[in-house]
Every structure is written in structure tokens, then in C-alpha cells.
Amino acid sequence: xxxxxxxxxxxxxxxxxxxxxxxxxxxxxxxxxxxxxxxxxxxxxxxxxxxxxxxxxxxxxxxxxxxxxxxxxxxxxxxxxxxxxxxxxxxxxxxxxxxxxxxxxxxxxxxxxxxxxxxxxxxxxxxxxxxxxxxxxxxxxxxxxxxxxxxxxxxxxxxxxxxxxxxxxxxxxxxxxxxxxxxxxxxxxxxxxxxxxxxxxxxxxxxxxxxxxxxxxxxxxxxxxxxxxxxxxxxxxxxxxxxxxxxxxxxxxxxxxxxxxxxxxxxxxxxxxxxxxxxxxxxxxxxxxxxxxxxxxxxxxxxxxxxxxxxxxxxxxxxxxxxxxxxxxxxxxxxxxxxxxxxxxxxxxxxxxxxxxxxxxxxxxxxxxxxxxxxxxxxxxxxxxxxxxxxxxxxxxxxxxxxxxxxxxxxxxxxxxxxxxxxxxxxxxxxxxxxxxxxxxxxxxxxxxxxxxxxxxxxxxxxxxxxxxxxxxxxxxxxxxxxxxxxxxxxx
Amino acid sequence: xxxxxxxxxxxxxxxxxxxxxxxxxxxxxxxxxxxxxxxxxxxxxxxxxxxxxxxxxxxxxxxxxxxxxxxxxxxxxxxxxxxxxxxxxxxxxxxxxxxxxxxxxxxxxxxxxxxxxxxxxxxxxxxxxxxxxxxxxxxxxxxxxxxxxxxxxxxxxxxxxxxxxxxxxxxxxxxxxxxxxxxxxxxxxxxxxxxxxxxxxxxxxxxxxxxxxxxxxxxxxxxxxxxxxxxxxxxxxxxxxxxxxxxxxxxxxxxxxxxxxxxxxxxxxxxxxxxxxxxxxxxxxxxxxxxxxxxxxxxxxxxxxxxxxxx
Amino acid sequence: xxxxxxxxxxxxxxxxxxxxxxxxxxxxxxxxxxxxxxxxxxxxxxxxxxxxxxxxxxxxxxxxxxxxxxxxxxxxxxxxxxxxxxxxxxxxxxxxxxxxxxxxxxxxxxxxxxxxxxxxxxxxxxxxx
Numbered sequence: 001x002x003x004x005x006x007x008x009x010x011x012x013x014x015x016x017x018x019x020x021x022x023x024x025x026x027x028x029x030x031x032x033x034x035x036x037x038x039x040x041x042x043x044x045x046x047x048x049x050x051x052x053x054x055x056x057x058x059x060x061x062x063x064x065x066x067x068x069x070x071x072x073x074x075x076x077x078x079x080x081x082x083x084x085x086x087x088x089x090x091x092x093x094x095x096x097x098x099x100x101x102x103x104x105x106x107x108x109x110x111x112x113x114x115x116x117x118x119x120x121x122x123x124x125x126x127x128x129x130x131x132x133x134x135x136x137x138x139x140x141x142x143x144x145x146x147x148x149x150x151x152x153x154x155x156x157x158x159x160x161x162x163x164x165x166x167x168x169x170x171x172x173x174x175x176x177x178x179x180x181x182x183x184x185x186x187x188x189x190x191x192x193x194x195x196x197x198x199x200x201x202x203x204x205x206x207x208x209x210x211x212x213x214x215x216x217x218x219x220x221x222x223x224x225x226x227x228x229x230x231x232x233x234x235x236x237x238x239x240x241x242x243x244x245x246x247x248x249x250x251x252x253x254x255x256x257x258x259x260x261x262x263x264x265x266x267x268x269x270x271x272x273x274x275x276x277x278x279x280x281x282x283x284x285x286x287x288x289x290x291x292x293x294x295x296x297x298x299x300x301x302x303x304x305x306x307x308x309x310x311x312x313x314x315x316x317x318x319x320x321x322x323x324x325x326x327x328x329x330x331x332x333x334x335x336x337x338x339x340x341x342x343x344x345x346x347x348x349x350x351x352x353x354x355x356x357x358x359x360x361x362x363x364x365x366x367x368x369x370x371x372x373x374x375x376x377x378x379x380x381x382x383x384x385x386x387x388x389x390x391x392x393x394x395x396x397x398x399x400x401x402x403x404x405x406x407x408x409x410x411x412x413x414x415x416x417x418x419x420x421x422x423x424x425x426x427x428x429x430x431x432x433x434x435x436x437x438x439x440x441x442x443x444x445x446x447x448x449x450x451x452x453x454x455x456x457x458x459x460x461x462x463x464x465x466x467x468x469x470x471x472x473x474x475x476x477x478x479x480x481x482x483x484x485x486x487x488x489x490x491x492x
Numbered sequence: 493x494x495x496x497x498x499x500x501x502x503x504x505x506x507x508x509x510x511x512x513x514x515x516x517x518x519x520x521x522x523x524x525x526x527x528x529x530x531x532x533x534x535x536x537x538x539x540x541x542x543x544x545x546x547x548x549x550x551x552x553x554x555x556x557x558x559x560x561x562x563x564x565x566x567x568x569x570x571x572x573x574x575x576x577x578x579x580x581x582x583x584x585x586x587x588x589x590x591x592x593x594x595x596x597x598x599x600x601x602x603x604x605x606x607x608x609x610x611x612x613x614x615x616x617x618x619x620x621x622x623x624x625x626x627x628x629x630x631x632x633x634x635x636x637x638x639x640x641x642x643x644x645x646x647x648x649x650x651x652x653x654x655x656x657x658x659x660x661x662x663x664x665x666x667x668x669x670x671x672x673x674x675x676x677x678x679x680x681x682x683x684x685x686x687x688x689x690x691x692x693x694x695x696x697x698x699x700x701x702x703x704x705x706x707x708x709x710x711x712x713x714x715x716x717x718x719x720x721x722x723x724x725x726x727x728x729x730x731x732x733x734x735x736x737x738x739x740x741x742x743x744x745x746x747x748x749x750x751x752x753x754x755x756x757x758x759x760x761x762x763x764x765x766x767x768x769x770x771x772x773x774x775x776x777x778x779x780x781x782x783x784x785x786x787x788x789x790x791x792x793x794x795x796x797x798x799x800x801x802x803x
Numbered sequence: 804x805x806x807x808x809x810x811x812x813x814x815x816x817x818x819x820x821x822x823x824x825x826x827x828x829x830x831x832x833x834x835x836x837x838x839x840x841x842x843x844x845x846x847x848x849x850x851x852x853x854x855x856x857x858x859x860x861x862x863x864x865x866x867x868x869x870x871x872x873x874x875x876x877x878x879x880x881x882x883x884x885x886x887x888x889x890x891x892x893x894x895x896x897x898x899x900x901x902x903x904x905x906x907x908x909x910x911x912x913x914x915x916x917x918x919x920x921x922x923x924x925x926x927x928x929x930x931x932x
Contacts, residue, residue, distance in 0.1 A: 118623065
């Protein structure tokens with residue numbers, strides 16, 4: 001069985017999804033889904049252990065060796081991302097049944113879990129495959145299930161947000177398809193490792209440059225890099241709360257993975273960063289994303305919108321790390337991906353708990369919540385501190401590595417801007433804290449109880465992870481550094 | 493809007509004939525059934541529910557023109573280094589393709605090279621594709637399904653009679669054609685190894701036959717034959733069959749979807765594997781197409797019932 | 804001249820792609836956007852298939868005596884892509900049906916206006932509390 005782990009990582013949730021249709025009651029389906037997700041998480045841990053020792057694992061599907069058959073290729077980078085995705089998925093699922101009881105009608109709950117598993121499958125598939133066209137297929141699986149999950153939100157604006165996401169997402173996916181097609185045309189292969197060997201011969205051609213541009217633009221649409229981020233705030237705000245908790249922590253990471261993989265492993269650093277002014281372009285877009293999104297977040301009325309715009313800003317931080325094109329910059333980006341998953345996962349899950357009790361996420365409804373839901377609000381506070389980057393939280397760790405990487409490269413002013421961006425985060429986090437703790441509850445409102453255990457357990461699991469990995473950084477830093485080194489070693 | 497949809501359907505048909513000219517017969521088959529058939533059908537259903545008119549935009553789309561020109565320009569810039577149309581020494585014809593073309597008969601024993609690549613060499617992509625179709629089916633169900641109240645026999649009879657009067661010729665002709673359509677679907681399914689065809693095309697044609705029946709005899713009559721929970725289950729079963737073939741390969745010592753280990757003789761194993769997975773594909777595609785159409789019609793009836801109640 | 808003869812197929816496809824792309828961005832009616840998406844995707848398919856064509860070859864089905872065949876790999880990729888396209892279209896149309904029910908209109912400007920109105924109303928409610 002151990003030899004088959006790479007494919008089992010994807011097959012377990014994939015086969016669990018249609019199997020859910022056979023079970024009837026939503027609670028049973030929930031337990032089954034939780035089981036499937038936990039299995040996927042365990043497999044990802046085992047794979048990461050194997051890969052830290054063995055370097056790269058290759059698995060030939062169908063018994064045909066690449067490039068004639070499809071290959072699954074696990075190295076430190078994708079094992080790390082798979083760990084993040086399956087881990088967050090399992091923790092979020094703990095609270096899922098309680099949360100959707102109030103947000104999704106009962107006859108649709110089984111369908112919700114099927115779509116959730118399909119979304120998980122899609123993301124894990126994108127991350128583990130070693131074949132470029134396979135990426136497109138699983139990208140569409142994850143996208144289609146995402147559109148459906150978002151549209152399950154109660155508010156009618158969820159439908160419109162989902163449609164806009166569908167249009168923008170499909171344009172992005174088609175651009176990626178064009179990019180893959182052009183790459184195939186010039187090299188004759190679809191296997192990623194093979195592409196890496198064959199692209200340098202044709203790297204000078206205009207076609208390959210066009211392929212790169214189209215592919216990157218498509219990925220940036222999915223990544224919600226400024227200015228292609230317009231679908232994200234509404235999609236996150238109006239989707240069912242559990243869905244937002246899951247996606248906020250995972251979907252942008254997968255797009256970031258594709259960016260890293262194709263830039264470093266396939267096209268190569270020298271091509272990507274010298275043929276086109278990628279460093280400057282990504283730096284500018286990343287910084288713009290940080291500042292514009294953080295500023296917009298300050299003025300939002302709905303807390304889900306605040307954190308959604310904050311996510312766009314965090315993507316900006318990741319891209320700034322990417323644009324440094326140094327080993328340290330890439331390590332910072334990978335660390336931030338891990339830490340952001342923990343931060344946003346905790347925050348949106350806590351928000352889900354609040355919505356469950358209060359019924360809405362508007363800032364006015366937060367008044368006095370600090371007293372009525374102490375544990376949940378404490379979780380929001382810790383998550384907020386992590387967002388700002390206060391020491392002892394994971395947020396501090398990734399910001400620190402980013403600042404150090406920028407200074408190493410000699411870009412002092414970038415380091416300064418990063419710190420400035422954190423100040424903006426202070427403003428929107430403080431707004432929430434102030435309303436919750438320092439304002440009396442609105443007159444005529446029913447007092448609410450603390451969130452049920454189903455929420456508190458996963459929320460505090462994630463919050464403790466926030467603090468634990470903020471203090472004991474060895475594990476995350478070691479993996480991120482090794483992954484970055486692996487990418488730099490391959491591509492020159 | 494009606495004109496727009498019909499023109500889109502014609503565009504699909506023209507693309508299909510274009511594909512034939514490009515020697516892509518399997519693709520032409522699929523594009524004709526999907527692009528010109530199912531796609532037009534679904535769009536017409538949607539137009540029926542959302543209205544046939546459109547009011548024109550009042551602002552000038554300058555930004556759109558700019559974006560489109562830049563994108564188009566970039567693409568044209570990229571074409572200048574491409575291999576010429578039809579040249580036999582392009583990279584793609586010399587690397588992976590020769591084995592597919594010249595060795596697949598030996599290794600898999602199936603004349604249709606597209607089927608051997610689709611079902612065996614790149615079988616996992618096809619598994620992903622079946623999952624995409626399944627996802628769309630579940631998504632449409634999640635969006636459009638309504639709790640059904642079964643209509644009484646009398647009501648079904650009444651609908652039947654009224655349609656009988658209005659569409660007599662169509663009903664008589666279609667009633668004779670449907671068995672042939674379904675038979676043709678089975679032919680395409682199992683003959684896909686030797687000629688153009690395979691699971692997708694077969695599934696779409698089968699679904700088209702059932703949908704034609706539903707269109708002319710009423711949704712309730714169709715539902716008496718094709719029950720919703722059964723169809724949903726069948727769509728899941730199709731995906732599970734595909735996956736199980738892969739799992740059995742793993743248990744027999746090969747990697748996932750390695751058909752050679754399914755039987756003592758590798759070629760027989762390949763045939764068996766391809767047969768089973770194509771069947772799974774056809775099953776899921778047919779069920780999902782039926783689910784999508786039935787969901788749209790059920791929603792339409794639900795909308796009309798609500799309008800009737802509020803009047 | 805040879806350049807034009809060798810590349811004209813790509814240019815035609817690009818024009819088609821851009822038409823589709825333009826329809827998606829510029830038109831407000833939601834079903835038209837989906838039609839535009841379809842045209843955009845279909846032209847990408849035509850591009851791939853024209854890449855795979857070999858001059859003087861025939862369809863990739865083994866027959867005794869024939870040596871030159873067109874490349875089967877693009878055909879496989881496009882079969883998958885067509886299915887993905889119809890899946891997206893079906894989901895998009897289902898969303899449009901629900902949007903029509905919820906908003907009463909399938910025009911982008913109308914829906915945007917209704918959403919903005921909702922936000923304004925919500926703000927007014929807030930201030931009254």
C-alpha cells in the first residue's frame with residue numbers, strides 16, 4: 001500500500017464523493033466525509049515523511065512510463081501543500097454539520113458534502129500531478145465544485161457572486177489551457193519533468209513567451225492577485241460560512257503552488273525572470289494588492305468582507321516574496337502560505353461560529369460579543385494578532401522571513417512597505433476588537449450563548465496551531481527551506 | 493435570444509464539420525452531439541425560463557475592446573515562431589506521438605488510437621473528466637432540485653392527451669425513432685474501439701433519446717420510467733466502476749489503472765479494462781445529462797406552479 | 804507568402820477566440836456571456852486540433868496499408884476539454900435560472916443596480932437602529 005500513496009492521496013476523496021450518494025442521512029454522510037478527509041490527511045503526512053527522506057517520488061499511472069503515460073510526482077513542495085490542504089479540510093469538517101444545519105436546507109446537505117469532497121479531490125489532484133494537462137482537468141473539478149458550493153449560500157447575492165466567479169474562473173482556466181497548448185506545440189510533451197528538459201531548447205521563441213504569459217495570467221486570476229481579484233470578496237462573503245473557512249485557507253494556496261511550480265521547475269528561473277520583467281511586475285502588483293486591499297478592508301461593513309479583502313492583501317505578501325526570486329524570498333512565500341492557511345482558517349471558522357449564534361456578520365452585530373461569546377472572540381483576537389504579525393504568532397514568523405529576505409536582496413524600501421501594510425491590518429482588526437469588547441450590546445437584541453463545542457474544538461485547534469507554530473518554528477521552516485532549496489537546485 | 497442560441501448551435505455544428513476536415517473524427521462526433529445538441533437544448537430551456545428579449549447596454553465597451561485587442565495581439569505575436577500548419581516535422585509529431593500511432597496496436601490491440609490513448613495511456617485524465625461531469629450533475633442538482641410531488645395518473649393522462657392533439661405527427665415519428673436512437677447509442681458505446689465513438693458520445697446520444705421522449709410525452713410520464721433517485725445513483729455508480737477498475741489493478745500488483753494485470757494475457761486485460769471504463773463513462777454521462785435536463789424542466793414546472801399559486 | 808499560408812489557420816482561430824472573449828466581457832445579458840464563453844472555448848479546441856493535423860494524413864484509426872496518421876494526442880485532450888466545457892455551460896445556465904428567480908432579471912447592469920440598492924437599504928437600516 002505504501003507504494004501507492006501518491007495516487008491514494010487523490011483517489012480516497014475522489015471515490016468517497018459518489019459513495020456519499022449511497023448513504024442517506026446527512027449526519028452519516030458527514031461522518032463518512034470526515035473519515036475520508038482524515039484518511040487523506042494521514043496519507044499526506046506519510047507522503048511528507050517519505051519525501052523528506054527520499055527526495056522525489058514518482059508514480060506511473062496505468063503502468064505506462066512518462067511521457068507516454070501520466071505521472072504523479074511528489075517532492076517536498078507539493079507534499080507540504082497537500083498537508084496544508086488536507087489538514088485544514090479535516091479540521092474545518094469537524095464543525096461542518098453544525099454550521100450547515102442553519103445555512104443549507106436539509107435536502108441539499110448530502111449534495112454539499114459530495115461537492116466538498118470533490119473540491120478537496122480537485123485541489124489535491126492539482127498539487128500531486130506531474131502532468132500539465134492533468135492539472136487543467138483537476139483545476140476544473142475544483143473550480144466547478146467551488147462554483148456550486150458558493151452558490152449554496154443563503155443570500156441571493158451568493159448566486160451572482162458564484163456566476164461572476166464562474167465567468168472569471170473559466171476565462172482563467174481557458175488561458176491556462178491556451179498556455180499548455182502552446183507549450184505542447186513547441187515541445188511535443190505534456191509531462192512536467194519532460195517539459196522542463198525540453199523547454200530550454202525553444203525558450204527563445206515568441207511562442208514560448210506567449211505560453212508563459214497566458215499561463216501566468218490564468219493562474220493569477222485564480223490566485224486573486226490584484227487587479228484580477230474581483231471575484232474573491234463577494235464569493236467569500238456570501239458563500240456558506242464553512243465553505244469560506246475551507247476556501248480561504250486552501251484555494252489561493254493551490255494557485256500559488258501552480259505559479260511556483262511552473263516558474264521555477266518548468267520554465268526555469270533564468271527564463272521567467274530575465275525574459276520578462278517578472279520581478280518588477282510582481283513586486284508592484286503584490287505591493288498594490290497589499291495596500292489597496294487592506295485599505296478597502298477597513299471600510300467594510302460585513303466582517304466576512306473585511307477578512308476576504310485581507311486575504312487579497314495576504315496574497316500580495318506572498319507575491320512580494322515570490323518576486324524576490326531568491327531562496328530566502330521563496331522560503332518566506334512558502335511559510336506565509338502555511339501560516340495564512342492557519343490564520344484564515346481559524347478566523348473564518350470563528351466567524352462561522354458567530355454567524356451560527358448571531359445570524360449575521362455585520363460589524364454592528366458584534367457589539368458586546370466579547371462578553372457573550374468570550375472563547376470565540378478570543379480566537380478572533382488571536383487570529384487578528386496573527387494577521388498583524390505580532391510576535392509569538394505564525395503571522396510574525398512569515399513577515400519576519402519576508403522582511404529579512406527583502407533586506408538580504410538590498411530592497412530596504414520593500415521591507416518598510418511590508419511593515420507599513422501591517423499597520424493597516426491593525427486598523428481593521430482593532431475595529432472588530434473595539435466593537436466586540438468596548439461597546440454595549442444593541443438594545444432589544446437577544447443575548448447569545450457561547451458557540452457549541454462542535455465549533456470551539458476546531459477553532460481552538462487552529463488557534464493553538466497559530467501560537468504553537470509561532471513559537472516552535474522548526475517544523476514549518478525546515479520543510480519550507482528544504483522545498484525552496486529543491487526548487488532552486490533543479491532550475492537554473 | 494432565440495436567434496442567438498440557434499446560431500450558437502449552428503456554430504457548434506460547423507465546428508464539428510471542421511473537425512472532420514482536420515481528421516479529428518472522434519472529436520467531431522463529440523462536438524456535434526454536445527456542442528450542437530445538448531448545449532443548444534440546455535440554452536433553449538434557459539431562454540424559455542428567462543425571456544427572449546435583451547435590452548441593449550448604454551455604455552461604450554472601450555475597456556473590453558482594449559483588453560481583447562491586447563490579448564489578440566499577444567497571441568498573434570506568439571504565432572510567428574510556430575510550426576507551419578500541417579507540417580510533419582513539428583515537435584509534437586516526433587516525440588510522444590509515434591509510439592501512440594505505431595505501437596498501440598501491439599501494446600493494446602485496439603485500432604482506434606484515440607480510444608487507446610484516452611482509455612489506457614492517459615486513462616487517468618479520462619477518470620478526471622468523468623468526475624468533472626459528475627461534479628456538474630451534482631452542482632445542477634444542488635442548484636435546481638425541488639422536492640417532487642408525484643402527479644396522479646389522471647393528470648398525466650390529461651397532459652398526454654393535450655400533447656397528443658398538438659403534436660400528433662412528431663409523437664408518432666419520434667416514438668418509432670427512439671428505440672433506434674437508444675440502440676445506436678449502445679452501438680457507439682461498444683464499437684468505440686474500432687471506429688469513432690466511445691463512452692461520452694454514447695452517453696450523450698442515449699440521454700438525447702430519453703430527453704426527446706420527455707419533451708414530447710411530458711416530464712411526469714418520463715419520470716415514471718426513469719426515476720430520479722435511480723438515475724442519481726447510476727451516475728455515482730459509473731464513477732465508482734471506473735475507480736474500481738483502477739483499484740483492482742492495484743490489488744493485482746500493478747499501479748492504478750494498469751489494465752495489463754487484469755487478466756493473464758496483457759492484451760486481453762487491456763481490452764477488458766477499456767470495456768469496463770468506457771461503460772462507466774457512458775453510464776455517468778447519460779445519467780448526468782438526464783439529471784441536468786430533468787432538473788431544468790422540474791424547476792420550470794415549479795416556477796409555473798408558484799406563479800399559479802400567487803395569482 | 805509561405806508564412807501566411809503556414810500560419811493563416813492560427814490567425815483565423817485567434818480572431819474567433821477574441822470574438823468570443825469580447826462577447827463575454829462586453830455584453831450584459833448573462834446567457835450571451837455563456838454563449839461567448841462557448842465560442843471562446845470552441846476556438847481554443849479548433850486551435851489544438853489544427854496543430855495536430857498532418858498534411859496528407861488520415862484519421863488516427865489503424866487501417867492496413869496507411870502509414871501517415873494525424874496526431875491522436877490533441878484529439879484526446881480536446882475530447883476532455885469539450886466535456887469540461889459542457890459541464891461549465893450546464894452549471895452556468897443553472898445559475899442563470901436561479902438568478903432569474905431571485906433577481907427577476909438576467910442582465911448584469913440590472914443585477915448590479917439591485918445589489919447596490921440592497922447595500923444602501925441595509926446602511927439606512929443600520930443607522931436607524
